[in-house]
Amino acid sequence: MVPVFLVIHEVKRTINEILIMNKAFDLIIFGGTGDLSLRKLLPSLYRAFLENKLDRQARIFLSTRKPDDYNNISDIAEKALHEFLTYNEFDQTQWSLFKDLIQPLFLDLSDIDKGWDEFVAQMEGYDDRDRIFYLATTPNVYGSTCEFLSEKSLITPNSRIVVEKPLGFDLQSAEEINAKMAQYFTEDQIYRIDHYLGKETVQNLMALRFSNSLFEQLWNANNIDHIQISINEQVGLEGRAGFYDKAGAMRDMVQNHLLQLLCLISMEPPAKLDAENIREEKIKVLKSLRPIIDEMVEKNTVRGQYQAGTINEKNVPSYIEELGNDKSQIETYVAIRAHIDNWRWSRVPFYLRTGKRLKRRSAEIVIQFKEVSHNIYSKEAGTPIPNRLIIQLQPEERMQLKLMAKDMNTLETKIKPVSLNLNFTTENEGFRSFAYKRLLLDAIAGNPTLFIHRDEVTSAWRWVDPIIEQWRKGQQPLQAYEAGSWGPEAANELLSKDNRHWIDIEDRSED
């Protein structure tokens, strides 16, 4: 017999889905023919459509100021789907239905005389609908777009605005953008995206922590020696030189994705699983981060830039060659030793690292437990190796728990490390995490849980800015690392000085 709570859960889910399906909405993507829109947003919307999660009366506007794009919007969208859908998902019949939802919008985001009146005309009679404005543009037009939307009375009580990370370039610019948006939208209407929060695997972090008493009891400085969080990438610039060479890994990855993972792994259990409670706990973590300032920067951070090398047996050029500017001092790799100064995490280091053109693509969190308090085994029997929990978020979702056990191959009293391995990807056939699909559907449904609050952005920049500022002063050398390696040697030294080393799920060194 199916347990009652499961039935109730199923009913709720179905009702939710029906609600989404039956609710017509208008989604306006500013920068509709740009990279983000074509690469991520359109494929995600198409996937949602395939799953019947988009109302057939919904309208998706792709804004452009290029007449060619305006006239060929269907072709552009179709081409993007062919190019960016990854699992052979394109279906001609479905496409012919989906394309009816898409409309071009001819609009100049920095000139209110170009296209805005026509935009108003297209919105007339649709005021009751949920209206989602998605700013898939560079931040320099955020201000003018909000202003024009307001001037043309396009912001209804049912409107929401979605903005991308990184929000701003530093604390000041982020504050300016936030203040500008706040002139026209309430905080509840502002949806700041960090696509890592849309990954099912990242949400599983909360499920693991807060629905298993086993882990949560041990989740503190009494039992944990340190935590490592790594996002390793194989890709290089991917044609984003203009953005990346101004941002670097710190703004592109640490300020948002890495700090969000840090928050989820270290925050106190929220009272409820809703936006307000989760955000509150994350903000507390960000505010408890020990500032890394002045000479502390050199001791606690490493910045690197990749040189030419080999990845998957292919030669790849250096960052400088890829960029075509030999003066660039931008970091493509960052490693940091961070501390959260609160009761739970007192004196537990959090080692963060991320980089481009590394050996493998992976995102992993390592929770390294402390040694047993008293070892009863002799040297000959083997030394107990402290327990370790590794949570891999990508490319596969796996969990590995390292334990000590009796060596069963011998009658002698010997102990050895063993692993408990769980692979969520193979356990859940057909499991695919599409972060943008999830987040777009949440924005459409008006669910802000997985979006970032203004105070999170502010606190994150407040911690990141002094590090970048110290780097800018040029006192911290940019470390070279070979493409296809695990990053600069200095990042290893950061840990070896603490008698520790970086660990990944494939690490067999102690088996």
Ligand code: BG6
């Ligand atoms: C983006 C960064 O936010 O995240 C990119 O701007 C990075 O530089 C990407 O490559 C990584 O995301 P994912 O989901 O591939 O790990």
